[in-house]
Structure formats: C-alpha cells, structure tokens
Amino acid sequence: MNYMDIQHVQKKMKTRIVKNNILKYIFLLATVIGLVVLATLIIRVFTQGIGAINVDFLTGHLSTAPERAGIMGAILGTLWLMAVVIPVTIIIGIGTALYLELYLKEGRTRALIQTNISNLAGVPSIVYGILGLTVFVRAMDLGNIVLAGGLTLALLILPIVIVAAQESIRSVPQHLTEASYGMGATKWQTIRRIILPAALPGMLTGSILAISRAIGETAPLTVIGIPALLIPFPEGITDKFTALPMQIYYWTLDAVLVEEYAKLASATIIVLLLLLFILNSVAIIIRNKFQQRY
Amino acid sequence: MSLATVQNVQKQAATNQNTIFQVDNFNLWYGETHALKEVDLSINEKEITAIIGPSGCGKSTFLKTLNRMVEMVPSVKTSGDIYYRSQNILNKSFHVENLRTRVGMVFQKPNPFPKSVYENVAYGPKIHGIKNKKTLDEIVEKSLRDAYIWDEVKDRLKENAYGLSGGQQQRLCIARTLAIEPDVILMDEPTSALDPISTLKVEELIQKLKEDYSIVIVTHNMQQAARISDRTAFFLNGEVVEFNDTETLFSNPSDQRTEDYITGRFG
Ligand SMILES: Nc1ncnc2c1ncn2[C@@H]1O[C@H](COP(=O)(O)OP(=O)(O)OP(=O)(O)O)[C@@H](O)[C@H]1O
Ligand SMILES: [Mg+2]
Numbered sequence: 001m002n003y004m005d006i007q008h009v010q011k012k013m014k015t016r017i018v019k020n021n022i023l024k025y026i027f028l029l030a031t032v033i034g035l036v037v038l039a040t041l042i043i044r045v046f047t048q049g050i051g052a053i054n055v056d057f058l059t060g061h062l063s064t065a066p067e068r069a070g071i072m073g074a075i076l077g078t079l080w081l082m083a084v085v086i087p088v089t090i091i092i093g094i095g096t097a098l099y100l101e102l103y104l105k106e107g108r109t110r111a112l113i114q115t116n117i118s119n120l121a122g123v124p125s126i127v128y129g130i131l132g133l134t135v136f137v138r139a140m141d142l143g144n145i146v147l148a149g150g151l152t153l154a155l156l157i158l159p160i161v162i163v164a165a166q167e168s169i170r171s172v173p174q175h176l177t178e179a180s181y182g183m184g185a186t187k188w189q190t191i192r193r194i195i196l197p198a199a200l201p202g203m204l205t206g207s208i209l210a211i212s213r214a215i216g217e218t219a220p221l222t223v224i225g226i227p228a229l230l231i232p233f234p235e236g237i238t239d240k241f242t243a244l245p246m247q248i249y250y251w252t253l254d255a256v257l258v259e260e261y262a263k264l265a266s267a268t269i270i271v272l273l274l275l276l277f278i279l280n281s282v283a284i285i286i287r288n289k290f291q292q293r294y
Numbered sequence: 295m296s297l298a299t300v301q302n303v304q305k306q307a308a309t310n311q312n313t314i315f316q317v318d319n320f321n322l323w324y325g326e327t328h329a330l331k332e333v334d335l336s337i338n339e340k341e342i343t344a345i346i347g348p349s350g351c352g353k354s355t356f357l358k359t360l361n362r363m364v365e366m367v368p369s370v371k372t373s374g375d376i377y378y379r380s381q382n383i384l385n386k387s388f389h390v391e392n393l394r395t396r397v398g399m400v401f402q403k404p405n406p407f408p409k410s411v412y413e414n415v416a417y418g419p420k421i422h423g424i425k426n427k428k429t430l431d432e433i434v435e436k437s438l439r440d441a442y443i444w445d446e447v448k449d450r451l452k453e454n455a456y457g458l459s460g461g462q463q464q465r466l467c468i469a470r471t472l473a474i475e476p477d478v479i480l481m482d483e484p485t486s487a488l489d490p491i492s493t494l495k496v497e498e499l500i501q502k503l504k505e506d507y508s509i510v511i512v513t514h515n516m517q518q519a520a521r522i523s524d525r526t527a528f529f530l531n532g533e534v535v536e537f538n539d540t541e542t543l544f545s546n547p548s549d550q551r552t553e554d555y556i557t558g559r560f561g
Contacts, residue, residue, distance in 0.1 A: 184395035184474065
C-alpha cells in the first residue's frame with residue numbers, strides 16, 4: 001500500500017519551492033528595513049554631531065552657551081550611575097535567581113513570585129520613576145542624587161536580570177549538579193563550583209545587556225528630577241547629577257530655541273553609543289572567555 | 295545453650311556485621327505513581343549486588359533512595375526504613391551530605407565536570423576540605439590507578455575531561471567517586487552507554503573494586519549481572535520478586551516470573 005503518491009508530490013513540488021523562496025525574500029526585506037532605518041539614524045547623528053566633539057566638549061562643564069558647553073559632568077554622572085546599578089542588579093538579581101531556582105520549593109508561592117517578576121518586566125519605565133521618586137527621593141529622603149537614580153534604574157531592570165539569570169541556571173545540565181550532590185557536596189558548594197561557573201557567562205551577558213538599557217533611560221530620571229543645567233561635576237554617589245541621556249533630552253528639547261543644541265545632542269548620542277558599545281564588548285569578552293562546553 | 299542456638303546467634307552477629315544496607319518495608323511514590331512497593335532487602339559488605347528487571351520497574355529509583363538522591367524530585371513521598379550501618383538514613387536529623395560521602399554513585403551516562411581530568415578527580419576531596427596540593431596529587435593518582443585509567447590519562451591531567459572517549463569518561467567518573475573513599479558505590483547501568491570493549495574494561499574494574507568496596511549495580515544486561523554479581527535482586531513493577539545468590543537466581547529461580555524474565559520471555 002502506498003500513502004505517498006509520487007506524481008502528486010511532484011505536481012505540488014513547484015509551488016512549495018516558490019513559496020519557500022517568497023518567504024525567504026520577505027524575511028530578507030524585514031531585516032533590510034530594520035538595518036536601513038538604523039543606518040540612516042546613525043549616519044544622521046554622526047554627520048551632525050561629530051564636528052562638535054573635541055577635547056573641550058568632552059572635558060568641559062555644562063554651559064548655556066553652545067560653544068562653551070562640555071559634557072564631562074554627564075559622563076561622570078552616567079559612570080557613577082553605573083557604579084550603583086551594576087553591583088546592585090548583579091548581586092540582587094543573581095541572588096534572587098539562585099534562591100528561586102535552587103532553594104524555593106516548587107509550589108504556589110514560587111509560581112506567584114515568578115508571575116509577578118515576569119509582569120514587572122513589562123511595567124513602563126516611567127512607573128519605576130514614580131516609585132523611585134516616592135521611595136528613594138522622598139520617603140528615604142535621599143533627594144535627587146546618584147544613589148536614588150541608580151537604585152531606581154536598578155529596580156527597572158531587575159526583573160529582566162532575574163529572568164535571564166534563572167534561564168542560565170536552568171540551562172546548567174542536571175547531570176553535572178547530580179554528580180556534585182552525589183559526592184556529598186552541599187548546595188552552596190555545588191552552586192559555587194558547578195552552577196555559577198557554568199551559568200555566569202549567561203548571567204553576566206543578560207545583566208550587561210539590561211544595564212546598557214538602563215544607562216540609556218531618561219523617563220525614570222526625568223520623574224526623579226534632574227537639573228537641566230548642573231555646572232559642578234558629581235564626585236560620588238551622594239551628589240546631585242545629570243546623565244548623558246538626560247543631556248540629550250534637554251538639548252533636543254531646547255534645539256528649537258538654540259539651533260546649535262541639536263549638534264550637541266548628536267555629539268552626546270555618539271558618546272553614549274560609544275559607552276554602550278564598550279559595555280557590550282565587555283559582555284562578549286566575558287561570554288567567550290568563560291564559555292564551557294558540556 | 296544448645297548448639298543450634300549458638301549457631302543462630304553467630305549467624306545473626308555475622309549478618310549484622312556484614313550488612314551495610316537494610317531496607318525494611320520501604321515504599322516510594324512519585325506523586326500518585328507507586329514506584330517501590332514493600333521493598334525488603336539487605337545489601338552485604340564487599341559484595342556486588344545486581345538489580346535487574348524490565349524498564350520502569352523501579353531499579354533506578356531504588357538505587358537513588360540508597361543515597362537519597364531521589365529526594366531531588368519534589369513529588370517524592372516515602373514510607374518504611376532504610377538503615378545504613380544501622381543508622382536510619384531517612385531520619386530527618388541524618389545529613390544527606392554525610393551519607394553521600396560514604397555512598398558514592400556512578401551514573402548511566404558518563405558525567406564528568408567540564409573541568410580538567412585532574413580537577414574532576416580532585417573535586418570530591420576538595421569539597422571535603424583537603425587543600426594540600428601534595429595530598430591531592432596523591433589522591434588523584436591513586437584514584438586514577440584504581441580505576442585503571444592512569445596510563446591513559448597521566449599525560450593529559452590538565453586537559454578537559456570532555457576530550458576523553460566515552461569509556462574513558464566513565465572510568466574517570468568511577469575514579470572521581472573512588473577519590474572520596476566511599477564505603478559503597480552505587481552504579482546505574484554504568485556500561486549501557488559504552489561500546490563492548492569499554493564495557494569489558496569497566497566490568498573488570500568493577501570486579502576488582504569488590505575487594506575494597508561494596509557495590510550495588512543496576513543493569514539491563516543479564517549476562518553482565520550473571521558474570522559479575524554475587525547476589526541479584528529481580529524487580530518487577532516496583533516489587534522485589536526474588537532476591538538470591540546470583541547463581542541460584544539464574545540457574546534455579548524460585549518464581550515463575552523470574553524465570554520468564556531471565557529466559558527472555560518478557561521484559
Ligand atoms: N522523576 C519522576 N517523576 C515521576 N515519575 C517517575 C520519575 N522517575 C521515575 N518515575 C516513575 O517511576 C517508575 C520507576 O522508574 P525508574 O526510573 O526507577 O525505572 P527503571 O527500572 O530504572 O527503568 P529503566 O530500566 O528504564 O531505567 C516508572 O514508572 C517511572 O515512570
Ligand atoms: Mg533506570
């Protein structure tokens with residue numbers, strides 16, 4: 001008995017192949033559209049901004065006069081923010097993920113927490129700004145300092161970091177953890193010697209990608225209240241600050257008044273992109289360096 | 295005291311001394327699945343005990359209860375007692391880490407860590423607090439020698455264990471278990487992922503290990519059970535149908551179901 005009718009199959013073969021090719025071009029088109037838009041954006045930013053970049057611009061203080069304005073304060077502000085965001089998200093994020101995946105028993109509590117974390121990942125960033133304003137700036141009376149901003153941004157990306165870290169923990173093959181437990185290792189020994197080395201590259205890449213998102217955020221910072229013209233440089237996490245995306249935001253906003261500001265905004269975008277590029281390169285280096293095979 | 299009583303007392307003493315695991319009336323459920331039913335078994339010192347039976351009859355489950363690995367499945371519930379050297383291992387106050395230091399395990403699929411050959415073997419001693427480099431070196435060499443793999447890996451101790459062949463990986467895993475100097479070694483189908491020559495090597499190794507260790511081995515291969523074990527338990531649907539000297543069980547089974555299984559009539 002034959003279920004496969006060769007003639008019928010051959011008759012249909014042509015349309016199948018045509019369909020296959022059409023879809024290939026649709027996917028290609030989708031990719032090209034994305035790339036073209038991105039390239040236009042970058043080219044525009046570079047042609048407009050590159051002329052404004054020089055040593056004075058990079059190392060100077062802010063000023064209302066476009067030709068004297070520098071963004072060192074914003075660069076330092078962003079770096080100080082990172083100094084808060086990076087340790088807070090990595091420590092709390094990985095700690096939470098380890099607890100949820102390895103200590104908390106499966107059941108209703110865990111399902112509840114899990115659903116909440118996933119939902120939090122979808123909450124708009126401005127809502128985190130309101131949370132940061134209420135809790136850190138007002139209730140804890142920190143004011144609009146780096147620490148308050150950093151903690152707010154850390155909260156914003158924590159759900160993403162936790163979920164990414166959980167995925168990395170889950171992807172550690174069970175036969176490895178079993179081998180460790182089977183020799184009398186405690187949970188912590190197994191985490192430290194087997195799970196973390198295997199999961200860390202994934203955890204760190206996930207975290208760094210999330211952190212670069214946080215670094216580019218403006219919405220939560222505008223809610224917390226960042227001064228539009230802050231002349232002194234921030235010297236620590238308890239100082240008032242401005243950050244690169246905030247500066248881009250203010251200059252773009254004011255470009256209707258002073259045309260030159262548009263160039264400064266573009267120049268600042270280039271600096272921010274460069275910073276994010278460095279951060280992502282670090283993520284790639286970490287991933288390649290620690291990647292293990294099973 | 296009559297002679298019979300004296301002999302009885304002596305026999306009692308002898309069995310107590312030689313019994314490492316005493317399983318009494320043990321039941322295990324995975325949620326609703328009753329995977330082990332009223333299991334009574336004793337495992338003797340310096341013997342190879344084979345566990346045979348058709349797929350899904352509870353062999354792995356039984357083996358994993360002996361080092362309490364089975365608890366890693368959240369839905370597991372048990373009743374009954376298991377004594378390891380007369381301590382009840384199911385007691386809440388009994389630390390699994392202690393048990394697993396004395397009762398090592400070799401898994402079906404070779405599962406070396408993604409570390410060097412050396413680090414694989416040194417893993418156990420290190421987690422149990424040995425830091426001295428020289429001591430570790432000695433342990434690594436001795437364990438690899440005892441697992442008959444030293445000559446093959448002595449020049450590649452620093453290489454990743456994943457570069458070894460499947461059979462070498464399995465013997466490395468045995469060496470890794472030997473490094474914690476266990477009392478008992480549990481093996482779950484240790485040769486089922488290996489080719490015939492590696493299988494033979496591992497079988498020889500197991501027989502050699504019997505001089506110093508007590509071994510419980512799960513196997514699908516009845517020739518293997520017959521070849522290497524002293525006593526054999528036949529499991530069916532979570533029950534122990536028959537448990538006897540290997541020779542008796544294979545040549546003169548007392549239960550019809552055992553006979554059907556070992557003659558290949560089902561399974
Ligand atoms: N993690 C688990 N969750 C639920 N049920 C399980 C689990 N592990 C095993 N079981 C069930 O328990 C029974 C015994 O399984 P076990 O793995 O002990 O069998 P086995 O004799 O080792 O089989 P095989 O020879 O195929 O390895 C089976 O019915 C199986 O489906
Ligand atoms: Mg099994």
